[in-house]
Amino acid sequence: MKKKAIQNANGITICDSIVMSVKKKRPNFRKLESVLIAVIGFTSVIMSFLGMFEFEYDAGKVAIAAVLFSAFYITLILIARKALWIILYSIGVFAFAAYKMIDKITDGFKFVYNVIYKDSFNTEINYYKYVKPSMEEESVTVLFIFAIWLMAIVIYFFTIYRPNPILPLLVTFPVIEIGLYNGIEIPIFWGIMVIAYWLALLSMSTIDIGEYSGGTSGFVRKDNLFFPKRQMKLKVTEKCGMYIMAVILAVAILAVTILNAFDYQRSDEINKKRRDISEAFNEFTLEDLAASLSRITSAFGFTIDYENNKLGNKDHITYDNTTDLVVTVDKKHNCAIYLKDDVNSIYDDNEWSQLDSDEYDSEVFDDFSNNGIFPQDFPSLFSRLIDPQVNELSLLIDSKVKKSRKFCPYGTDNFGGLSYNRDKLVSSLDDKEREFNYKFVPINIDYVAANLTPPARTVFSSSAVSDHNWLTAITDMCRKYSLYTYDDYFPVDLEIPVDQDSMYMNGQYLAAELLEDRYNKFVYDNYLQVPDNKNMDEVRAAYSDILDKAAQAKTAEDKVAVLDAIRKRMADDCKYTLSPGKTPSNRDFINYFLIENKKGYCIHYATSGVMLARMAGIPARYATGYIVVADDFSVENMNPDGSYTIDVQDNRSHAWAEIYLDGYGWVPFEFTDGYTSRPVGNAPAPPEPGPDPPRPTEPDPSVVTTTSPQALTTARSAITTTTAAPNGGNSAVNSGTGTPGAASSTHKHSGFKMPVWLKTVIVTFVIAAAAVGFILLRRKFITNKRRDQFTRGAGSNRIGHMYLYAEKLLDTLQLKNDSSNYTGFAENVEKHIGGSFIEKGSFEKFMEIALRSGFSGVQPSQEEIESCKKLVDQLSGSIYARSGFFRRLWLKLINALV
Amino acid sequence: MFLTKLLFIVLIIICAAFYVLYIWDFALVLLIVMIAIPVIMFFSVFITKKLxxxxxxxxxxxxxxxxxxxxxxxxxxxxxxxxxxxxxxxxxxxxxxxxxxxxxxxxxxxxxxxxxxxxxxxxxxxxxxxxxxxxxxxxxxxxxxxxxxxxxxxxxxxxxPEGHEINGTVNYTDRVNEESSMFSENKPGDDPSEVFDLREYIPGDKLNRIHWKLSSKKDDFIVKDYSLPIDVPSTIFLNLKCYEDSEYTLPVFDTLIETLISLSQFMLENERMHNVIYYSSKYKNFIEKTINAPDELAELVKEIIDSFSDNLYCKGPEDYLYDNSLSLASFIFLSSVPDGAVLPFIDENIDADIKNAVLVVRSVNEAAELTDSFSNLNIIPVVIGRITSSIKDIEL
Structure with missing residues (x-):
């Protein structure tokens, strides 16, 4: 029949009164326990706070006040009833007294906050000035007395009379948190007792939730629910609270003991993580919410690949000093090596982006692919035209950064196995995704510029080309672009003075020159773009003296001189810093840097340099990657075979400009103050004096700067490495949980130093104890389960379990039932152990019962079950009795069979 | 509960974050405590559960x-x-x-x-x-x-259950167990096998009733009253089958049992021993009990109640009546309103001097709807909870 629940429709009613009684009557300590919990909470909050800071106050008065308030409110609450009205009046008295003494309380607050501020920020400066030191003790004492008074009211009432965690938490949490937030050390014991109090209170309120007060016994009925009254004597609410406190205290004591015994030290990784998180929170801004969130999640270890390409969106940059690339060069090099991984051409809305892919549909790019000569090859090819003996270097890059980033130097030789990304980048086709192998020709811009001439049209003849490998390519290009003027003669604009015969013999160079002529037009069509707006006009006007002269620059050397002039102007007007501040969202990045802010780092200089170069009519692009400087080729980095292995750290990430020299190709140009692309040391000197020595940087007060030694007078190749760290500290531990400039004292644990052998002994003991505990628990579990299986459930199941157990026991005697011949097995068992381990014939009888109950479905009788139980008990007992000591242990503890 | 678990997981995550951000040992101790607490709580309650x-x-x-x-x-x-x-x-x-x-x-x-x-x-x-x-x-x-x-x-x-007062008449019947030695202790009858009482002659007494021996000793005629045999085959058939599963099932059943008690008590008061036939769920069969005394009635009621199981299964009366021929002085069919042809069957096939069908109904209206179209069977509706007022003049 369908069962429904209908109130009283079955004629049965339940009376409203329910009574509870207990067998063992015990004294009712509920009130006492709740008082104890409240006193512990009250005391621990006060002691935690006072233990974090050192205040000037009258400890005696405060202690007396604490005791008196505690006694007063505990008494009132225990009396309850009308005495509770007195509590209400006392709140009024409190408010009135506080109002009357508001000045002293305010002063006291100022003194207290000064102490907190000084400790939190590790400074001697008072947050509140103009406070009289002579009044400190009195004011602070008054403040503490009133604070204790308030806490006493809240804690005792909402712990003893009406357990509720909300108000006590509201009152006590800020007291503790003000120190914790600022990274102040809290006394462990009192801090843990505060936590224990909160959890005990939570437990008590959860148990008592919804219950009515009034009366001490009985249950209250609400519809179909009966619940005890809050004050019922038999309730165990406070005992549960005490239990929670005891557990927390025990765990805390054990944890502290173990930490002390093993001299626990916080790991550097955690400290680093803390710094990262603090930094991320400090940099949080709503304006750049996505990037802020990305930094925060990254600090917590969840990297979300969010890239904000907007320039000027960072207030400052910091480095982790991690190695991003490991670069091995076969020879020493006295120039910077630029390893680029990205090139951008379009500047718009404070952001660099690529050329539209449509632009690359130009035929010249098909020619590049068909002929296997790309603009990236031009510098190395034309360097050899200038100087056939030019040095070639080998470079191996082992990248530690994410896989999609590929790096390449300038002047790469195409020895095969290179992949070209249009006219921007090169990468080596290596089996390994993170290793790049190159041969390249170092570029000395001054030397190159000095050897470039204005384009001189030279006429060549196809039939004179003796290099048959390239003849077809050359003639195809001539036909394609209708270069033939007369017969098979075609003109080439050469910027490099070369011997015509050598060109005929080295068809590759001729082909390269033809391609460069075509590519030159593409470059001037696409890489001179400057946004047409007022911001650029202002910049143009500010640099007009240089830009106007640029119109007269005809040779490559003139153009380089223009670029140097731009560089010098920027160095004079602007200051290099890693903390330039953000570019306001309504400002143009370049305009803001060059005209308003005048502070920036490589990105600022490079971007501005590219635009100014374009304004001067020189094609330029914006490149990013890493830089290896001449100083890196030091003895420390030298290998036995003369090569150099350099760890390129994250602080070597860099942005620069690359400019196009007609007839040569793209070369890096350094606009950033303090950097140079020119050679230093014994490198060929540029034909003209180089730029003025740049001014040293002025580090931001919050930044620690270490500067590597200065190099020559002509140029400085020193790299300023900066790590953003709080003042006064290195990269060591910072205190605080998010406040920059907080106290940076390194925590040193002053614990008992345990000898290694003792640690080993303790660890071994703990492991052994755990193993023994596990074995014993396992045995207990198995035997209890076996007992349940033998005593509960259907008879056939019980017999089945007994049979399986018997099989395991017999297995220890090497008696196994390999076939399904149970009868034969029983006979075998009887033959071997019947009469010795067990009574003769008992196992056959047992087998008969087991087969009958297992296969016929007939339930065994109680006598049969008992006889089977008796058999297995006898068998296990006999096996145990006839076993040696170790075997007994094995049977008991490992097999858990007896 | 789920919220509490969620709160603790959140607390542990907060403590873990606190441990990263706070350099002193307190944070680690707190984290250890917060992780240990749920584990300890689990095991302590798990062990308590066993105890x-x-x-x-x-x-x-x-x-x-x-x-x-x-x-x-x-x-x-x-x-x-x-x-x-x-x-x-x-x-x-x-x-x-x-x-x-x-x-x-x-x-x-x-x-x-x-x-x-x-x-x-x-x-x-x-x-x-x-x-x-x-x-x-x-x-x-x-x-x-x-x-x-x-x-x-x-x-x-x-x-x-409780018994209720009912009114009715217990008639003398010829269907007596002549071999029985049970006679009424309160009323005289016509069975000469036992003298009920001796009294003085009242004009109109039969002459063969005069106790001549005693009369000779007394100067008056003494008349013998013969006994009234009470071992009369009377049966109450209690049909416990539930024909409708509704909120009235329990009140109907309650009234049914109490009607049985009331009828049985009435019969016992009138020195009419009787049998009660009912289906026992416990024995899965119809049981016939002879009721001679109130304690036997009490025992019967307890047996009836104790025999019930949760599924309230009961065979219908046709399973007994169709297979058993009865010859009775009085037959009472006690049931809730049955379906089928049980009542017509009783009316036509049960051999009894007086046949009553006492049917428990839900209301007076339902009682009025019951038709009394049977020639040999009296239909007596009993409204739930109104046994006394429903059975006012039953004839047995």
Missing amino acids: ISAEFALKNDTVAKNEPFPVQLCINNRSILPIGKAEVRIEYYNLFSNQITSFDLFVPIQARNSQRVTFQLNSRFCGIINIRTVYINIFDPLRIFRFRIGKGISAQISVM
């Missing part, structure tokens, strides 16, 4: 209708951990009804103690009251984990 047992205790096995009876839920906790608030759900219902009532009880469980929670129930109808626990949930002090114990603990108590 807690519960059972019901009843003072008596039977109780009268409308009489409150106490039920005790005894919870024994052998562990050292108290349970702040255990949640108990208890159900109770009458086996003769399909309606279950339940209530919830929040009870603290003390450590290493045994507690009894006593509540009072009161049944308006007779039958077997089954009281059982649906669950007993115990929690750790922070109420993160819940364990269920004590599912299906139950107890039963029989609520005994």
